[in-house]
Amino acid sequence: MTGDGERKGRITLEDIARSTGFSRATVSRVLNDKKSVKPSTVKIVEQAIEQLSYRPNVSASALSGGRTMTVAVCLPETLRPYYSILLGGIENISSQKGYDIIFKTKNYPRAARELAESRRVDGMIIRNMKEDAEHAQLFRELVRCNIPFVLIGKPMQEYPSIHIDNVGGARKVAHHFAEHGYRRILCITGPNRHVDAIDRVYGFKMGLSERGIDPEGVTLAEGDYSKEQAFNLMKEHFPKPQFDAVFAANDNMALGVLLYLRRIGMRVPEDMGLAGFDDSFFSEYLFPPLTTVRQPMYEMGSIAMETVVSLMEGSTREKGIILPTQLVVRRSCGCPYTYNGVDDADEGEHRHFDLV
Amino acid sequence: MTGDGERKGRITLEDIARSTGFSRATVSRVLNDKKSVKPSTVKIVEQAIEQLSYRPNVSASALSGGRTMTVAVCLPETLRPYYSILLGGIENISSQKGYDIIFKTKNYPRAARELAESRRVDGMIIRNMKEDAEHAQLFRELVRCNIPFVLIGKPMQEYPSIHIDNVGGARKVAHHFAEHGYRRILCITGPNRHVDAIDRVYGFKMGLSERGIDPEGVTLAEGDYSKEQAFNLMKEHFPKPQFDAVFAANDNMALGVLLYLRRIGMRVPEDMGLAGFDDSFFSEYLFPPLTTVRQPMYEMGSIAMETVVSLMEGSTREKGIILPTQLVVRRSCGCPYTYNGVDDADEGEHRHFDLV
DNA sequence: CTGAAAGCGCTTACAG
DNA sequence: CTGAAAGCGCTTACAG
Structure with missing residues (x-):
């Protein structure tokens, strides 16, 4: 003008x-x-x-030595619904701090390296589920490019990472089982190499011990985190379950177990208690709703973002943050008195509507 | 070196x-x-x-007149799980085309304007659910900044937008009801002002007409898309339902209806057919699994991205793409012969595992 | 088909 | 506390 x-x-x-x-x-x-x-x-x-x-103009200031004011968020390609929670936590903080986030899933180890090399981002949040060569290469490249990053998932000694207290979560399940008198327990674990899986078994046994139950009495069976496998495991090895309760190392497998039990006419929780892990998106909608352990995904996102920000601003790296998990008691185990559905008494309390 | x-x-x-x-x-x-x-x-x-x-260096090329090679994706703050599907579709194409995506939810009308004004992005995809002043302002600003964008959700004459065939989806439900002999039907609609809600009722009646059923015989009740409201609607107005089937304008409300029916001891589908709309993340996990209409979220994402890309590359804007919807038949209505759960015959076909 | 030069909009030592 | 100047790494008319 x-x-x-x-x-x-x-x-x-x-x-x-x-x-x-x-x-x-x-x-x-x-x-x-x-x-x-x-x-x-x-x-x-x-x-x-x-x-x-x-x-x-952000490009101009980035070019002249300033920051790009953006951080990359890398998630596995299998977009799980709970990632939207994680993203929510990340974005809440990033918007507060004035950062933009670039979102990557497709072949992200490679995409992330490109982002680093073309100076697109100041920092990175990476959901690393497995540790393979590609990841290792990415991490090295990031270090070389001097781009701070934080890992969510598989904890790694060398780098700042955030993960959840698997041991504590499983321990709480064990305590819960103990309190409700379950003694003959089947535990379907995750793959024996997964840290998460190992920690969950470890915590579960620890919890039982603490309540005076011999952890060696627990029957262990190795699953692969899929409901199909859990279902087949039940069918092949425990066609006539001799247990009071089953603890599955994730909700998917708990679902497989639930399907099998329904199939053979066993009622949950009347005939058999059941608990999972993850508080997956579907768990509260199952019939009966599933007792499980909730991971604080939103908080994980927030903390991850806060951590990268402080790293980008020059803080010395804080490594190995562990977030607590929460036992969510629903009808499948230990919540026998709740009416399954909606009760007049619940009118003011919408939470109960979630129980289907 | x-x-x-x-x-x-x-x-x-x-x-x-x-x-x-x-x-x-x-x-x-x-x-x-x-x-x-x-x-x-x-x-x-x-x-x-x-x-x-x-x-x-992307900043350099952006600064010197090139493109930023990034597009913003703006979603409502209520992060719904199916947005991860949408994001999947968007990101699949964007990675193919070499674009990065910046993700915004927090107060996005404002955030998006800032992105435009600081020249952070070449284009935008916006999930606009409601049409308010803030959106209108954003759209004007984008036009002023000469930043192409496409809308997902509420279709708008003036701008390129992608939405789903609500009419067609509801019509399929009607046909399905007709084929299964349902005649006395309760239809719980969405808010009377929502385009989606209106279209769904319209399509439903149209479908009935086409099958020789008088659409005026349908009982209509206005809901607000929440399960709580649907539950209360049933309780207050139809305590002793005199219907064969209920069509709810979304899965949330169908869930509310399901809860109510279970409460009063009516079985679905034996005593009452039930269908929803959306194929929400929980719908296949309900007991019984819910017959519903699936929106092609992944495809919406892909097409939205393809559309912005072509707009950014100078194409004349193509407006008003409508994507087909798909009827998903599950046990709650019209799929009476499927065993509820897992069947030996299903072993090779994991899809059926989803039916809980 | 190719090069020299100006310029995009900012930041950052270096002086003062 | 402030300014003049150089420079970040690219693109794009303008010539040839």
């Missing part, structure tokens, strides 16, 4: 400088480092910025 | 130019517009790029 310097109608730092009479350097300083600018100047410049509704 | 021009160890266009003997301009051309470069030159330059594993 002024007829000068307004190419494309976009307002630049230059415009602010001209309109206030200060130099570009000074304007830039109030944008990034108010400390070294006279307060009155700050005020004047900020007013102009407000007035002209100026917005810095 | 070469000791020169390798500040920070980062390889630049300059390096490629020097190593090949061509100018920066030429190298840039093979990056963006091979057409105007001699084939043999292209080959030489590309080899050098490969050799030095050069990756262009």
